[in-house]
Structure formats: C-alpha cells, structure tokens
Amino acid sequence: MPDIPRRRVLGGTAGLAFALTGWGAGDGRANDTRRMRTIADSVVTTTDELESTFENLSSGETVLITAKNAPYRTTGWLDIDADDVTVVGPGVRTLIKSAPSANAGGFRIGHRRHCSNVTIRGIGFDGNPDEQSIFTKLCHGIVVKDAEDVTLAGNYVTRTHPYHEHSTGGSGISAEPASRNVRIVGNRIEDIGDRGIQVGGTRVVVARNVVTDGLDRSISCDVWRNGRHRQGGNIAVIGNVLGNNPEGSLVGMGGDDLTDGGGYVVISDNLGFGHHKSFCHLGFEGTVRNVRIDGNVSVQERRDDYSGISLDIERAEHVTAVDNDLYGYGGRGINVSEGISDFVVSRNRIRNVASDGIRIAGAEDGVVARNTVSGTGRTGIILEAARYVAVEGNRFRDLERVGILAAGGETFHEISDNHVRGFATGKGHEAGMLIQSERNLVRHNRIYRSGGPAIVEGNGANNLYDGNWSDAKRPWHIRSATSRVRDHTPAFDVHRGVSVDGSGRATVEFEKPYATRPKLSFGRVGGGVRGVSYRTTNDGDFDAARLTVASPDSTVDVFVEPV
Structure with missing residues (x-):
C-alpha cells in the first residue's frame, strides 16, 4: 500500500478540526490556538515568516497565522498555487495589512497555475488604501482565479484598494470566471473599495456573509473586466445581511450570457437595509436567464429613485421574484422592463413605495x-x-x-x-x-x-x-x-323605472354603445311592449332603444344584454 502524504492528512484533519471547534468565529479561545499548533505544518509569527511561507507553499500544507505580531505588514500578494492548502487565522480583524506602497491585495488562489482544495479561514485583511499607488487597481482582499473546490469562511476584509472606485476598485472577495466549486461562507466584509463579493465563476455558494458599507453592489453575480460583465453560473446567494452601498444594488447581475451557455442563480433569504439603490438589479446590456429571487426582506432607509427589484437588462428569460418583502423604496416595488419573458412575480409584499x-x-x-x-x-x-x-x-x-x-x-x-x-x-x-x-x-x-x-x-x-x-x-x-x-x-346596463309618456313611448339610453344590436329583456312592461326601434351613432353603433308600450304613463324595466 503506498504511503499517504503526511501534509495531505494533516490538511484534511485541520479542516475538520476548524469546522468542529468554530475556528475563525473570533472567540479567541486559547485551546484552539494550542490545538492548531500541534497540527499545522507552518506556524507564522512574523511578517518574514508569512511571506516566506507563501513563496514556498507545498501541496497539502496547513498554515497557521498567529496573532502574535499582528498586523503583519505584507509587501505583496500572498499567492496559493498548490493543491490541498489550508490557511487559518485566529479571527483577528487586522491580522494582515498591506504595507505602504505594497500595491497589492491579500490572497490570490490559482494565480500562476490551476489548483484545488484550498481553504482560507479566520483571516483578517486591511487593504490600507491611503498608502497605495493610485495607478494600481483591483487589489481585492481574496481573489479566486484558476482554482476549484475552494472554501473561504469566517474571514474579515476591509478598506480594499482602490477605495471607492467603480469597476477597477478593490473588492472584498472575487471569484473569477475560471473558478469552480467555491464556498464563500460566514465572512464579514465592510468598508470596501468597490464590491463586497463578486462572482464570475461556476457553482459558487455565497451564504451567511455580512457585507456592508461598500461602494457598488454588496454581492454581484458577475465580475467586471475590460468593460464587460462576465457572469457566473449556478450561483446560490443565500442568507446574507447586506446594506449601505449607496452607488449600487445590494445584489445584482448583468452582462453577457451565463457561463458555459447556461446556469441557474438563486438569490434567497437575504436581508437588506440602509442606503442603496435596488435590493436586486438585473441590468445593463446582455442576457440573463434562470434567476430566482426568493424570500428576501429589504428596506430602503434613505429614499432614492430606484426599485426594490429591478429587472431591466436587455433580455432575460425564466426569471422568478417570489415571497419578497420590500419596504420604503423611492421608486417602484418591482420593475420588469422590456425584453423580459417567461417571468413570475408572485406572493411579494410591497409597502410604502413612492411610485x-x-x-x-x-x-x-x-x-x-x-x-x-x-x-x-x-x-x-x-x-x-x-x-x-x-x-x-x-x-x-x-x-x-x-x-x-x-x-x-x-x-x-x-x-x-x-x-x-x-x-x-x-x-x-x-x-x-x-x-x-x-x-x-x-x-x-x-x-x-x-x-x-x-x-x-x-x-x-x-x-x-x-x-x-x-x-x-x-x-x-x-x-x-x-x-x-x-x-x-x-x-x-340595467334600467329600472323608465317612465313611459302619455303617448306610450319611452327612450332608454344604453350605458355603452354596442357594435352588434343587443338583446333587450323586460321586467315591468306597462301593459306589454308593442314595438322596439334602435338609435345608432355616426359610427353605426347601437346606443339607445325607443319603446312603444300598451299603457301610457306607466313604468318599464329594461335589461340590456350583449349578443
């Protein structure tokens, strides 16, 4: 029987241990640190150790970044290009902070080569935008590039560079188009340069994150690159708390056809609040399809002229918005624009919207x-x-x-x-x-x-x-x-108590004209109806009936029925 690599076993054991002990939740228990020290391959206590470890990562390696000398002022990206790597921190919010003029973000996974089975848990990152070059772009907290089977859980990301810059600003977490099978779960992302979380990959779960105080979308189901929105496919955005990004929607998607020619997007059970545009916006030129917006609750606390759910992309098919609660929007509750087909808007509760x-x-x-x-x-x-x-x-x-x-x-x-x-x-x-x-x-x-x-x-x-x-x-x-x-x-068109004159005649004017002569029926008939003639308009429509009855000065009830 061949030998099983020790690092691969330790990496799997560490991942299980972290899940069972709640590692990365920020509780700071000393027992967790001692346990991690016994199973980690590399224990980081200085910036030099941190950078050296990521320059020389091996497959199956487990890295513990301690809080001993935090914040670690990194001078470049921390790249993971090996398989089966686990990186764990103590849940300290400013564990890693970009050094002045580092002009880099946090972690890049699969930057130089494809890799798989990577976990980052309990890491805090501060992008330090005030001390970076204005010419450096896209310094995200964590980037998943050419990688699959990636888990990002219990991390904290803030102040990514460039700060408050659309499309080229620093986002919190970015799953790029070549990424596959990514779990982004339970992270805290706040005060972000651009988007909180953006997804252009395939089979991605974004769940139980808290994303607040950014610029553009809190969670985007596409990645903006070179003037194009590159959509993700088969994405679940579930149970997140989102708010306060004044220049974007809380959740959104736009751009080209879904990855691999198709896919599904579920946006479910999220909570939205604060200053933002729409809760969910499917917009811009391009096509989306197979999107379900289900069970979300959102209030626009500062009214802007945007709809709670806005579907105004060039073309969309098979879109469902169901069981959402939308409050206080300055525009419409739900807006479905031209180009949308095969849609369902059902069981939503919309209150106190301006339009x-x-x-x-x-x-x-x-x-x-x-x-x-x-x-x-x-x-x-x-x-x-x-x-x-x-x-x-x-x-x-x-x-x-x-x-x-x-x-x-x-x-x-x-x-x-x-x-x-x-x-x-x-x-x-x-x-x-x-x-x-x-x-x-x-x-x-x-x-x-x-x-x-x-x-x-x-x-x-x-x-x-x-x-x-x-x-x-x-x-x-x-x-x-x-x-x-x-x-x-x-x-x-029921006429009760029509008066008959002394000569036995009465005129009944219909409530509407009829293109085809209507049928008349009678209640009281004043001794019997002797004759009926119809009056017509200049268009030839029937708009009244002239009656002759047997008893002058009597009363007639007339019922007009279309034929």
Whole structure:
C-alpha cells in the first residue's frame, strides 16, 4: 500500500478540526490556538515568516497565522498555487495589512497555475488604501482565479484598494470566471473599495456573509473586466445581511450570457437595509436567464429613485421574484422592463413605495399573482405595452392612484380575482382598474367603494368584462362598442323605472354603445311592449332603444344584454 502524504492528512484533519471547534468565529479561545499548533505544518509569527511561507507553499500544507505580531505588514500578494492548502487565522480583524506602497491585495488562489482544495479561514485583511499607488487597481482582499473546490469562511476584509472606485476598485472577495466549486461562507466584509463579493465563476455558494458599507453592489453575480460583465453560473446567494452601498444594488447581475451557455442563480433569504439603490438589479446590456429571487426582506432607509427589484437588462428569460418583502423604496416595488419573458412575480409584499407597486413594461408571457401592495405613491400594478400577462389574486389598498392600469395596444392580459380597496387617495379622479388596451379578459375582481369608479375603460376596446363586483353605485364606466360586459354586481346596463309618456313611448339610453344590436329583456312592461326601434351613432353603433308600450304613463324595466 503506498504511503499517504503526511501534509495531505494533516490538511484534511485541520479542516475538520476548524469546522468542529468554530475556528475563525473570533472567540479567541486559547485551546484552539494550542490545538492548531500541534497540527499545522507552518506556524507564522512574523511578517518574514508569512511571506516566506507563501513563496514556498507545498501541496497539502496547513498554515497557521498567529496573532502574535499582528498586523503583519505584507509587501505583496500572498499567492496559493498548490493543491490541498489550508490557511487559518485566529479571527483577528487586522491580522494582515498591506504595507505602504505594497500595491497589492491579500490572497490570490490559482494565480500562476490551476489548483484545488484550498481553504482560507479566520483571516483578517486591511487593504490600507491611503498608502497605495493610485495607478494600481483591483487589489481585492481574496481573489479566486484558476482554482476549484475552494472554501473561504469566517474571514474579515476591509478598506480594499482602490477605495471607492467603480469597476477597477478593490473588492472584498472575487471569484473569477475560471473558478469552480467555491464556498464563500460566514465572512464579514465592510468598508470596501468597490464590491463586497463578486462572482464570475461556476457553482459558487455565497451564504451567511455580512457585507456592508461598500461602494457598488454588496454581492454581484458577475465580475467586471475590460468593460464587460462576465457572469457566473449556478450561483446560490443565500442568507446574507447586506446594506449601505449607496452607488449600487445590494445584489445584482448583468452582462453577457451565463457561463458555459447556461446556469441557474438563486438569490434567497437575504436581508437588506440602509442606503442603496435596488435590493436586486438585473441590468445593463446582455442576457440573463434562470434567476430566482426568493424570500428576501429589504428596506430602503434613505429614499432614492430606484426599485426594490429591478429587472431591466436587455433580455432575460425564466426569471422568478417570489415571497419578497420590500419596504420604503423611492421608486417602484418591482420593475420588469422590456425584453423580459417567461417571468413570475408572485406572493411579494410591497409597502410604502413612492411610485408604482409593480410595473410590467414591455415584458411578455408572465404571471403577476397573489402579491400584496399597499401605500404606493402611484399605481398598484401598471402594465405598459406588456403582452400576455396573467394578473391574478393580488390585493391592493391605500393607493394614491389606480389599482391596476393596463395600456398599450393589443395586450391579451387576463386580470382576474384581484381585490382593490382604498384607491385614488390622492388628488384627481382615478379608478380601481383603468383599461386602456385591447383584447383583455377582466373578470371576477372585487373593487370596493373608494375615491373613483371601480372599472374605467379609457381608449380600450375588444375587452371582455365578466363577473366583477363593487359596492359602489354606478361603478362601471365602460365605453367601447366592441367590449362586452356580463354578470356584474351591480348589474351593467340595467334600467329600472323608465317612465313611459302619455303617448306610450319611452327612450332608454344604453350605458355603452354596442357594435352588434343587443338583446333587450323586460321586467315591468306597462301593459306589454308593442314595438322596439334602435338609435345608432355616426359610427353605426347601437346606443339607445325607443319603446312603444300598451299603457301610457306607466313604468318599464329594461335589461340590456350583449349578443
């Protein structure tokens, strides 16, 4: 049986020991340090030892960086280009700090050659940006380049260089496009030069990190290089706490097609707060697909004109935003722009946003269902030039303007089973639903009495309104001759107590014109109806009926039914 390399065994044992003892959590227990000293291959106590160790790393080596002489003022990058390397620190926040004019970041993994099975745990890094050259860029805290099976856990990164510089600034942790199978778990990243964590690799987990006080995104599912966003693929961003990066979203993605022609991105159960733009932004030119934004909670504490979730990339397919709580945004709650198709916006709770709750503009083939929207500065849901969207089972209250607005030519929406209560709370005459497009089905909606009519058809046509309910008087303002209305409560185009004159004649003006002559039925008929003739508009639509009945000075009830 061949000998098993001692360093490989020790590296695996160390990794297990660190996981079991909670190494890197910052508890500073002396027992952990003593235990590590017994299993580490290299124990670092000076800057010279630190730099020499990384210049001469061997496969399977375990390195303990003690707090004895921290901070270690490094003069260059610490490179890991060997397999099965484990680096462990005591959880001291300023364990390593770039020396003046070092013009380097922290660790580079797979910089000169491909490597695998690397762990960095419990390391603190300060980029010292004030003392670095302004011409040196991208001095990240930890960079995973050409490497796979990498774990970065329990580390602390701050003040990376360049400081507060877009795209070429220093990020906290960067998983580059050639990286594979990377776990970025339980790290603390704050006061960062550019992005907190950025991912351009494949099969990456970003979980339980706290990322605050940066410049651009807290977590980005792409890496910005040479003017292009290089997307990651198969990424899970789960359970992170994110806040206070005023020039970017908390989570985002943009740019070219997903790595290897496809992949999935899950953004789930994260908490957002503080000053930022959107919670999640899929944006810029390019394509994304297979993205699920699920179960996040975020509040914009300082209002800027950005949406909580903003999907405005050039093209996106198969995007789901479900079960998110979005509060206080200065723009919209959720914005879905042109180029998006096959999307779902469902079971989100949107409160106190300055503009629309949900805006669907130019997108196609989507579902907007069972969302709760309250306290908007404009509309609950607005559909602008979108097509084939099902708007189902949403609940609205305390809206300054319209509950649901549909506009833009032939749109083919199905708007059904929604509840609208407390609309038109601002100035002006608004409606529970305003339909300004064609070929829609609007059915089984409940619209409670508020500051305007229940349903208004503006310049819409060829719509079907079926079984809608309101507790207001005369709630239906539907005008198109080609639209149909049936089974509403209160009933549409019902005329009770029409007076018959002394000559036995009465005229009934319809609530809307009809392109096809409608059917009339009667309640009280004043001794019987002897004749019916119809009045038409200049367009040839039927807008009234003239009745002749047997009994002068009587009363007639007339029910107008579309054919």
